[in-house]
Amino acid sequence: xxxxxxxxxxxxxxxxxxxxxxxxxxxxxxxxxxxxxxxxxxxxxxxxxxxxxxxxxxxxxxxxxxxxxxxxxxxxxxxxxxxxxxxxxxxxxxxxxxxxxxxxxxxxxxxxxxxxxxxxxxxxxxxxxxxxxxxxxxxxxxxxxxxxxxxxxxxxxxxxxxxxxxxxxxxxxxxxxxxxxxxxxxxxxxxxxxxxxxxxxxxxxxxxxxxxxxxxxxxxxxxxxxxxxxxxxxxxxxxxxxxxxxxxxxxxxxxxxxxxxxxxxxxxxxxxxxxxxxxxxxxxxxxxxxxxxxxxxxxxxxxxxxxxxxxxxxxxxxxxxxxxxxxxxxxxxxxxxxxxxx
Amino acid sequence: xxxxxxxxxxxxxxxxxxxxxxxxxxxxxxxxxxxxxxxxxxxxxxxxxxxxxxxxxxxxxxxxxxxxxxxxxxxxxxxxxxxxxxxxxxxxxxxxxxxxxxxxxxxxxxxxxxxxxxxxxxxxxxxxxxxxxxxxxxxxxxxxxxxxxxxxxxxxxxxxxxxxxxxxxxxxxxxxxxxxxxxxxxxxxxxxxxxxxxxxxxxxxxxxxxxxxxxxxxxxxxxxxxxxxxxxxxxxxxxxxxxxxxxxxxxxxxxxxxxxxxxxxxxxxxxxxxxxxxxxxxxxxxxxxxxxxxxxxxxxxxxx
Numbered sequence: 001x002x003x004x005x006x007x008x009x010x011x012x013x014x015x016x017x018x019x020x021x022x023x024x025x026x027x028x029x030x031x032x033x034x035x036x037x038x039x040x041x042x043x044x045x046x047x048x049x050x051x052x053x054x055x056x057x058x059x060x061x062x063x064x065x066x067x068x069x070x071x072x073x074x075x076x077x078x079x080x081x082x083x084x085x086x087x088x089x090x091x092x093x094x095x096x097x098x099x100x101x102x103x104x105x106x107x108x109x110x111x112x113x114x115x116x117x118x119x120x121x122x123x124x125x126x127x128x129x130x131x132x133x134x135x136x137x138x139x140x141x142x143x144x145x146x147x148x149x150x151x152x153x154x155x156x157x158x159x160x161x162x163x164x165x166x167x168x169x170x171x172x173x174x175x176x177x178x179x180x181x182x183x184x185x186x187x188x189x190x191x192x193x194x195x196x197x198x199x200x201x202x203x204x205x206x207x208x209x210x211x212x213x214x215x216x217x218x219x220x221x222x223x224x225x226x227x228x229x230x231x232x233x234x235x236x237x238x239x240x241x242x243x244x245x246x247x248x249x250x251x252x253x254x255x256x257x258x259x260x261x262x263x264x265x266x267x268x269x270x271x272x273x274x275x276x277x278x279x280x281x282x283x284x285x286x287x288x289x290x291x292x293x294x295x296x297x298x299x300x301x302x303x304x305x306x307x308x309x310x311x312x313x314x315x316x317x318x319x320x321x322x323x324x325x326x327x328x329x330x331x332x333x334x335x336x337x338x339x340x341x342x
Numbered sequence: 343x344x345x346x347x348x349x350x351x352x353x354x355x356x357x358x359x360x361x362x363x364x365x366x367x368x369x370x371x372x373x374x375x376x377x378x379x380x381x382x383x384x385x386x387x388x389x390x391x392x393x394x395x396x397x398x399x400x401x402x403x404x405x406x407x408x409x410x411x412x413x414x415x416x417x418x419x420x421x422x423x424x425x426x427x428x429x430x431x432x433x434x435x436x437x438x439x440x441x442x443x444x445x446x447x448x449x450x451x452x453x454x455x456x457x458x459x460x461x462x463x464x465x466x467x468x469x470x471x472x473x474x475x476x477x478x479x480x481x482x483x484x485x486x487x488x489x490x491x492x493x494x495x496x497x498x499x500x501x502x503x504x505x506x507x508x509x510x511x512x513x514x515x516x517x518x519x520x521x522x523x524x525x526x527x528x529x530x531x532x533x534x535x536x537x538x539x540x541x542x543x544x545x546x547x548x549x550x551x552x553x554x555x556x557x558x559x560x561x562x563x564x565x566x567x568x569x570x571x572x573x574x575x576x577x578x579x580x581x582x583x584x585x586x587x588x589x590x591x592x593x594x595x596x597x598x599x600x601x602x603x604x605x606x607x608x609x610x611x612x613x614x615x616x617x618x619x620x621x622x623x624x625x626x627x628x629x630x631x632x633x634x635x636x637x638x639x640x641x642x643x644x645x646x
Contacts, residue, residue: 159400160399160400161402214405232369237380240380240383240384241380241381241383241384241385241406243402243405243406245412246370246373246374246377247409247413247416252366253364253365253366253369253370254369254370255369255373258376259380260379260380262387297376298373298376301375302369302372302373305368305371305372306364309365309368316434319438326445330445333452337452337455
């Protein structure tokens, strides 16, 4: 094909399960996959930020691996004032519909339960805005906040399919003023109620994963990559059975990396919340390994088919060339024989 | 991950770099299997009462099933597209095989023609080689013959030059003629005339007779047609010649093989027996002497 290949990578959100993307990136790098631009939501935005600000893909992956090894040893979760139970319930409310009722029961104030200070410090250490300006284009998904309580309410309605949340917005990070870039990344990962919303370009934004809830529009930010002209997009999911559908984007070639086994590590009613905030040494390495293996599996399946097809095309082309040459030889032979018969 | 799938490692050949944009329907076809499996597994897991109620109430179960169905439909469509394409390729391949088969058949026919042509060429070459060989043999024979004739002529010249030079002066004229003819018999001249018949031999023999006649006439100082007394003329030894010297002994020795009844002239000449003079002419010209000596020397029956 004459069209130049432009590969985009979508890193979806999912809290501590973002470690899965470390394995995905490592496998993609080992497979020699080029990445021309990246978009992310929530934890995917933070991973994407580090990747985009690195001089090379290999360097970016090494930085992300280092960051996640630190996150496994030292959780970035730091309570503001609430108890662990309140924290867990609040976090679970985002993903586990049954916990939303508890959330309501615990009272709805606008104060963030967790401090994003540790996360911001890590961002300061690993994200160089000067390097980011020279890196591959980065898009992050953010959700226009109406206040933490109303945001959670909208998510509740969307989770019960009563009313979908408004679509998330996508920001091209390099186009933002430098002092806003860090905020945009933190906003994309600011789970309502857990972390405080961030102001970017005069608007308050929270976790981009909330927008377009029913179709995971915000949590799987593919649209900016399509608009930027990517013709092959690799989408990573951090949850089993994501409702994001490739069929919504008929004009683009999409390669999804979906978990081939359960992503859940914790069990019980609050298992989802525990995994969401599960920055520990037991879970993170297993997600990294899972991401690595799943990528090899999904990419391998597709590549095998592509290679088979390419081999068929190549054989056809070779045969046509051979036939053309054979025809020339036939003419030469006919000519000689006709002269011999004279 | 399905249990029957082999693990894929980065060094696997099929995982080498993706360098060109893959066709969408192919990616959709292969990737939708993993997407559908993901949904199916979640569908199987959500079998608890509350989950079923929640999914039913929110319509998630229907949405998930719709997603599975859509993916399956797409996969079937992709399969159909690919199958159609493969069928076209198969038809194309069959046509190509037919063309190849036709070419092979044509080639076989051409090879058969070439083999036949080659065989005919070989036969013609064999024939040509045989003709050439025959021709070469003829040429060889001709060259040999010419060479032999040349030797005969040289021999003839050599012998008569010797006679003319006076190297046989010890003998009588008839003795000189016999000595010369005897020398011709034991050289190339004799070899040719004893082993050949025909006009060429006759020509050489005639040359020998003619040259002997001429030299006899010269030695006797008479014309070739004048007759001379055999005993006092043709057998007359030069003055001061001893009949018993080595020359005459040698001549006698050479004539030992001749018998008087079959070669009366030679035996008379070499042995000079007066009692046998009745068997030879009293008078004879040079031609007769030469012819008789040549005939007696080259007649096989002259020998004992």
